[in-house]
Amino acid sequence: AQTVTQSQPEMSVQEAETVTLSCTYDTSESDYYLFWYKQPPSRQMILVIRQEAYKQQNATENRFSVNFQKAAKSFSLKISDSQLGDAAMYFCAYMLNSGYALNFGKGTSLLVTP
């Protein structure tokens, strides 16, 4: 079974600063996808960024980027120039390329202060 671990229950960042959220996962597979989802108080889960395991290049989406270390099974999310609207729960998730289910971590609550 694949497990996803987010070791930071809560993180805080000042507006305009940079913050990194950590995620590790455990799998014996080599072909999979990793995702970061954001869940604001409105509850709707929003896809932030995705990474294919076969790609060495780290994915980037505007102010969001990942540091994917396949050998270490680590997948951290960096948010640059943090904005108040970034405040939310952030979930790391894993899916096998041949699979259909997202396996989520327990989430990290991000607080953004003015």
Added chain:
Amino acid sequence: ETGVTQSPTHLIKTRGQQVTLRCSSQSGHNTVSWYQQALGQGPQFIFQYYREEENGRGNFPPRFSGLQFPNYSSELNVNALELDDSALYLCASSLAQTSGGHEQYFGPGTRLTVT
């Protein structure tokens, strides 16, 4: 493009009752997945429907069942409700292709409270 919608937003049921939750997938998507998110936890996969058949199932008992309709909308049915079934139920739609890893787009969820 119409996003994923779910109904109702919130409902309260009594232990032992049955409940049906509904989901309309995003336009162009043919696969629907259901997740249960307990308070303070990440979502847990319940099952997925593709072409009106269950395509995969997580570690949930048979009293959790579902349907997918020809228009790709879906229902989640839970029988004999238990207090632990209180959670946010999330529906996600995606476009199934030969390879996996395709993004799942989530609805706003249904908050179920069992008393």
